[in-house]
Amino acid sequence: MTGAPPPVTSAPGAPAPERAAAVSPLRRLLSELTRSRSGFVGLCLVVAILLVSLLGPLVLGSQVVGDPMRAWEAPSGSHWLGLEGGGKDILHLLVTGGTTVLMVGFLAATITTVIAVAIGSLAGYFGGRFDALMLQLTDVVMTVPQIVLLAVVGAFYKLDSPMLLGVIIGILSWPVLMRSIRAQVLSLKEREFVEAAQLLDVGWVRIVFGEIVPNMASYILINFIIAVTNAIYAMVGLYLLGLAPQKGSNWGIMINDAWTKGAMFNPDAMAYIIAPVTMIVLLQLGLILLTRTLEEILNPRLRDR
Amino acid sequence: MTADVSSGEALPGVRPGTRPKAPLGRRIYHSFVLRRLVRSAFVIWVVASGVFLMVRLLPGNPVDVYINQQIALYGKSYEQAAAEAQNYFRFDPATPIWRQYLDYLAGLLHGDMGTSIATPGVTVTGKIAQYLPWTLYSVGLALLISITIGLILGMIMAYRRGGIIDHVVSIVGSGFHAIPNYLLAILIVVVGAVQLGVIDYTRMRGNVSPGVTPELSLRFLSDIGYHATLPMITYILTTVGTWALIMKASTTQVLGEDYVTVAKARGLKESRIQTNYVGRNALLPLIAQIATQAGFIVGGAIFVEQTFSYRGIGLLLFESINTRDYPTIQGVLLVVTITVVLANLAADLVNAALDPRIRLGEGGAA
Numbered sequence: 081m082t083g084a085p086p087p088v089t090s091a092p093g094a095p096a097p098e099r100a101a102a103v104s105p106l107r108r109l110l111s112e113l114t115r116s117r118s119g120f121v122g123l124c125l126v127v128a129i130l131l132v133s134l135l136g137p138l139v140l141g142s143q144v145v146g147d148p149m150r151a152w153e154a155p156s157g158s159h160w161l162g163l164e165g166g167g168k169d170i171l172h173l174l175v176t177g178g179t180t181v182l183m184v185g186f187l188a189a190t191i192t193t194v195i196a197v198a199i200g201s202l203a204g205y206f207g208g209r210f211d212a213l214m215l216q217l218t219d220v221v222m223t224v225p226q227i228v229l230l231a232v233v234g235a236f237y238k239l240d241s242p243m244l245l246g247v248i249i250g251i252l253s254w255p256v257l258m259r260s261i262r263a264q265v266l267s268l269k270e271r272e273f274v275e276a277a278q279l280l281d282v283g284w285v286r287i288v289f290g291e292i293v294p295n296m297a298s299y300i301l302i303n304f305i306i307a308v309t310n311a312i313y314a315m316v317g318l319y320l321l322g323l324a325p326q327k328g329s330n331w332g333i334m335i336n337d338a339w340t341k342g343a344m345f346n347p348d349a350m351a352y353i354i355a356p357v358t359m360i361v362l363l364q365l366g367l368i369l370l371t372r373t374l375e376e377i378l379n380p381r382l383r384d385r
Numbered sequence: 386m387t388a389d390v391s392s393g394e395a396l397p398g399v400r401p402g403t404r405p406k407a408p409l410g411r412r413i414y415h416s417f418v419l420r421r422l423v424r425s426a427f428v429i430w431v432v433a434s435g436v437f438l439m440v441r442l443l444p445g446n447p448v449d450v451y452i453n454q455q456i457a458l459y460g461k462s463y464e465q466a467a468a469e470a471q472n473y474f475r476f477d478p479a480t481p482i483w484r485q486y487l488d489y490l491a492g493l494l495h496g497d498m499g500t501s502i503a504t505p506g507v508t509v510t511g512k513i514a515q516y517l518p519w520t521l522y523s524v525g526l527a528l529l530i531s532i533t534i535g536l537i538l539g540m541i542m543a544y545r546r547g548g549i550i551d552h553v554v555s556i557v558g559s560g561f562h563a564i565p566n567y568l569l570a571i572l573i574v575v576v577g578a579v580q581l582g583v584i585d586y587t588r589m590r591g592n593v594s595p596g597v598t599p600e601l602s603l604r605f606l607s608d609i610g611y612h613a614t615l616p617m618i619t620y621i622l623t624t625v626g627t628w629a630l631i632m633k634a635s636t637t638q639v640l641g642e643d644y645v646t647v648a649k650a651r652g653l654k655e656s657r658i659q660t661n662y663v664g665r666n667a668l669l670p671l672i673a674q675i676a677t678q679a680g681f682i683v684g685g686a687i688f689v690e691q692t693f694s695y696r697g698i699g700l701l702l703f704e705s706i707n708t709r710d711y712p713t714i715q716g717v718l719l720v721v722t723i724t725v726v727l728a729n730l731a732a733d734l735v736n737a738a739l740d741p742r743i744r745l746g747e748g749g750a751a
């Protein structure tokens with residue numbers, strides 16, 4: 081699959097696949113994804129990190145026990161990346177450290193997407209006062225820089241669990257997506273199949289959530305992945321600043337720990353700061369490649385809507 | 386709320402069917418500006434109210450926390466602690482809450498945001514005035530450079546689609562876009578300064594070298610430029626790819642327009658087509674993006690400034706969070722939001738000036 085002929089120019093552009101509703105769009109997406117080089121790389125990166133982070137703790141155990149006497153030991157045969165300040169194996173920390181990052185990222189993205197799709201499609205479908213009100217609301221929420229708001233919320237109220245952090249990130253970041261969903265619904269609701277459903281008088285719940293929303297499935301999928309990327313950005317940043325719960329261990333806490341202990345000035349400890357940074361960058365890169373390719377496959381015109 | 390409704394009413398009366406005449410068109414333009422101004426004021430008001438709610442009313446709010454802390458730590462009486470809180474947060478607990486709210490808003494209008502707890506005797510406004518210019522300078526300049534480079538790269542990419550530059554910028558751009566700016570900052574320090582020793586991190590941190598005083602001299606300007614280099618490189622590298630891709634997409638679209646074909650058919654000079662016909666029109670989506678990006682970068686400044694010890698508004702926020710300096714936190718949140726609102730406003734107005742469709746079309750909806 082990797083050796084596939086170079087750039088496969090996807091669909092001519094005009095017929096957006098989501099319009100051909102009935103064909104299982106997800107399966108076709110997958111086959112197109114594996115044909116595009118960057119899409120394939122992105123998919124591999126994401127799947128690999130997911131597997132390592134989900135299965136790793138099961139294989140190696142989720143508790144990392146350290147021997148403080150052997151702090152900052154250089155990488156060796158038995159400890160490939162060396163030991164950190166508490167004598168814990170860095171590779172082990174790295175493998176177990178992804179679970180929280182991924183869980184919080186996916187939780188936040190799910191919340192964002194659900195809120196955005198629900199409000200966006202209703203606002204777009206019904207228009208009127210509700211629509212105007214929601215637009216005003218997004219106007220306000222979008223202008224407050226999310227990171228600043230998160231930092232302030234984290235400072236005012238104790239965020240004591242990563243899940244709570246995920247929920248807050250999710251609640252704060254839906255407006256941008258809500259706007260694009262609304263714009264999609266505005267154009268979709270003029271289509272014949274919606275008119276047909278209206279004539280059949282099946283009720284607005286079925287029209288909106290049974291007819292319109294499924295037609296945006298691929299679009300929602302792309303934006304879900306983007307939401308994961310953004311949530312991870314926000315979350316790791318908060319961990320770095322020490323504003324997120326510092327219990328347990330994850331990549332964000334590792335970087336924070338390494339930075340505050342001055343690991344960068346210790347040649348033996350280089351892996352402790354570089355490794356988690358690399359993991360996060362690879363994960364973000366994988367997710368971004370995935371979205372870029374999906375966007376290209378689905379509709380070149382949808383880009384930077 | 387009332388202000389918002391009035392703007393909504395003012396609009397439909399003026400809008401329809403008045404396009405051809407010049408003076409009226411001018412008035413419509415002004416009403417567009419007015420509408421945007423009212424909207425911006427409305428957003429600022431909502432955020433200010435939200436901050437008030439968060440600081441004064443929600444359970445576990447900083448005022449209560451502060452009072453309890455003073456009682457627990459220093460054995461002060463409730464009255465004494467409350468009086469101090471009142472001084473710092475600028476409110477009077479004896480008056481009803483709506484009165485406090487009005488006083489708070491009136492205080493904001495006068496630029497009064499309370500007094501810093503961490504550095505007694507310094508007003509929050511004074512503190513912010515000390516830090517904000519550095520962020521505006523470093524972020525603003527970086528944004529300008531990044532957009533200019535992205536614009537040029539994007540146009541080259543669109544003209545030579547599939548060429549080397551197109552591929553390289555696409556890949557490198559996505560790569561840098563994938564690195565969160567704070568991690569890039571860390572990497573610059575770890576790899577560039579410690580490992581390779583190329584960057585003199587200890588000398589470059591901070592805003593100015595010790596002993597250099599603010600004045601309009603070459604020495605001062607080059608010094609602040611030197612110290613702003615690392616944060617600016619971080620901002621530029623992480624955003625330039627995005628600008629290039631946006632510019633490429635919009636240029637590609639414009640290149641396919643009929644008027645470009647016509648311009649070519651008329652035998653116009655290629656350079657003129659590039660600047661006057663393609664460039665100008667391709668620029669529009671870019672400007673619309675600036676507003677959103679500005680907010681994002683200002684937010685990211687918290688992380689980046691902390692890494693480079695660059696004494697801007699982001700570092701101020703970080704420090705005041707660590708010292709539990711609530712009045713300052715509240716002030717920074719407000720000021721940062723107002724900055725973003727103003728950036729949005731500026732982008733909207735520039736966009737409207739460039740593209741008549743924006744100020745003439747669409748009602749108050751978008």
